[in-house]
Amino acid sequence: MRGYLFIAAMWMRSTLTYRTSFVLLTLAQLVTSGLDFVVIAVMFAHTDTLGGFELGEVAFLYGTSGVALGLADLLVGSAQQVGRRIRDGSLDVLLVRPVPVFAQVAADRFALRRLGRLTQTGAALAWSLVLLDVDWTWDRVLLLPWMLLSGTAIFAGIYVLGAAFQFWAADAAEVQNAFTHGGNTLTQFPPHVFARDLVRGVTFVVPLAFVNWMPALHVLDRPDPLGLPAFADFASPVVAAAVCGVAALAWRAAVRGYRSTGS
Amino acid sequence: MGLYAAIAVRSFRRYATYRAATVAGAFTNTVFGLIVAHTYLALWDERPALGGYDVAQAVTFVWLGQALLAAMSLLGGGFEEELGERIRTGDVAVDLYRPVNLQLWWLCADLGRAGYHLLGRGLVPVLVGGCLFDLRVPTGPARWFAFLVSVLLGIVVSFALRYLVALSGFWLLDGSGVRTVGVLTAVFFSGMLLPLTLFPGWLGELARALPWSALLQVPADVYLGRHAGGELVGAMAFQAGWAVVLLATGQALTAMATRRVVVQGG
Numbered sequence: 129m130r131g132y133l134f135i136a137a138m139w140m141r142s143t144l145t146y147r148t149s150f151v152l153l154t155l156a157q158l159v160t161s162g163l164d165f166v167v168i169a170v171m172f173a174h175t176d177t178l179g180g181f182e183l184g185e186v187a188f189l190y191g192t193s194g195v196a197l198g199l200a201d202l203l204v205g206s207a208q209q210v211g212r213r214i215r216d217g218s219l220d221v222l223l224v225r226p227v228p229v230f231a232q233v234a235a236d237r238f239a240l241r242r243l244g245r246l247t248q249t250g251a252a253l254a255w256s257l258v259l260l261d262v263d264w265t266w267d268r269v270l271l272l273p274w275m276l277l278s279g280t281a282i283f284a285g286i287y288v289l290g291a292a293f294q295f296w297a298a299d300a301a302e303v304q305n306a307f308t309h310g311g312n313t314l315t316q317f318p319p320h321v322f323a324r325d326l327v328r329g330v331t332f333v334v335p336l337a338f339v340n341w342m343p344a345l346h347v348l349d350r351p352d353p354l355g356l357p358a359f360a361d362f363a364s365p366v367v368a369a370a371v372c373g374v375a376a377l378a379w380r381a382a383v384r385g386y387r388s389t390g391s
Numbered sequence: 392m393g394l395y396a397a398i399a400v401r402s403f404r405r406y407a408t409y410r411a412a413t414v415a416g417a418f419t420n421t422v423f424g425l426i427v428a429h430t431y432l433a434l435w436d437e438r439p440a441l442g443g444y445d446v447a448q449a450v451t452f453v454w455l456g457q458a459l460l461a462a463m464s465l466l467g468g469g470f471e472e473e474l475g476e477r478i479r480t481g482d483v484a485v486d487l488y489r490p491v492n493l494q495l496w497w498l499c500a501d502l503g504r505a506g507y508h509l510l511g512r513g514l515v516p517v518l519v520g521g522c523l524f525d526l527r528v529p530t531g532p533a534r535w536f537a538f539l540v541s542v543l544l545g546i547v548v549s550f551a552l553r554y555l556v557a558l559s560g561f562w563l564l565d566g567s568g569v570r571t572v573g574v575l576t577a578v579f580f581s582g583m584l585l586p587l588t589l590f591p592g593w594l595g596e597l598a599r600a601l602p603w604s605a606l607l608q609v610p611a612d613v614y615l616g617r618h619a620g621g622e623l624v625g626a627m628a629f630q631a632g633w634a635v636v637l638l639a640t641g642q643a644l645t646a647m648a649t650r651r652v653v654v655q656g657g
Contacts, residue, residue, distance in 0.1 A: 156571045167584050173591055175437040300415035306422035314426045321433040
């Protein structure tokens, strides 16, 4: 942890040296992540409801999913660059340093500009809370930070799984985008929009449904299309722990099985 | 001529080397197609005939977008990064004293890449999409031919735009900012986010007049048979017109840039 903070702080100092570049890249991140919201806005310019959900509700899904991905990307997103270090053999350098490899890889080129996505999705979430007409009982209030933290952990787990996968197939790194950014796009929209089998897949196989769908349906007082028992609405942390556990095992196996490029 | 063909063929082979990357890319395109197609279904369920498309056409538009995404290099990652880096490091000097036209050299390289991406990353998403959804297929060889010509013109326009982005490196040295803006503009104005006919009012008019609409909106409309007769010729003339204007600009800027290039070191 100390190693992680130290390396992250170093990279922050390094990026802040080129202040203009940093501001521009952060703004670019903000706009990039905002494009998804433009899609939703244009859609709602043509319709009042999508899959039975109103703009405020979709914005709530967009915000919760986006903040979770933004946080996970900020904290461990750098791990997806591990493929390059494997290819050029510079991972060896990390292995001999007296700091856990994972901390080094996760903090490698720590990109503060990722705050751009976090700011934009956070603003969308705040706006949706104004728009929503929800009876804020204590369980609903608690569910909000509950789902943001679990969602972050689930996306973080997927980032780590993706990084571990690159030890075997560095060229196939793009697969990870299907689950991180694809998962983000998916959970921006209500589950009722998607085919039942797709929803089943992202509930039981790749548990993206627990990033925000399950808890958000409880907050919004909407029925769950799969009809899961009520405890599923609160199960996100358990699922997140399981995803992170699997990711940790995969990472360990990957690092242990690592053989240098031999150069 | 033989030289330029050789460049295109070798560029095709270069990209064909990375099979795992192709499989991974096609997989990701397919997943995104699946997700976005469902959101379009929900939207067209509320508003049938929105933007002049029926449900089947709208869903076909999604899968065409995923199929052309890599070929049109909408998310970047094509030659422009390589050329930009060569300009930054000064390696471009080697390119400049070759007895070939710099723009034509990279155009051929990009055509080879696009050809590979069209096959390697375009076919799988469309086939999977076709199995899961009711997609439109052009009737008759004439429409297929028109579609392929339109895609080729789109690739040339895409190249010309990215060539200008890369050339900015001669003045700015670090082109990463311009590249990012280039990608954002391309995604927004090509129809990749949503068909441009859905953009409201003047924004829609503007988007349909800008060169980026030649990358996806026009080929998709040609594929869907939205243009007939004279209109079809007009759509392709629109693409060809932008291609000529942008390539000519690229040529002029190359001349200006090479006059001011100073390569450090010796």
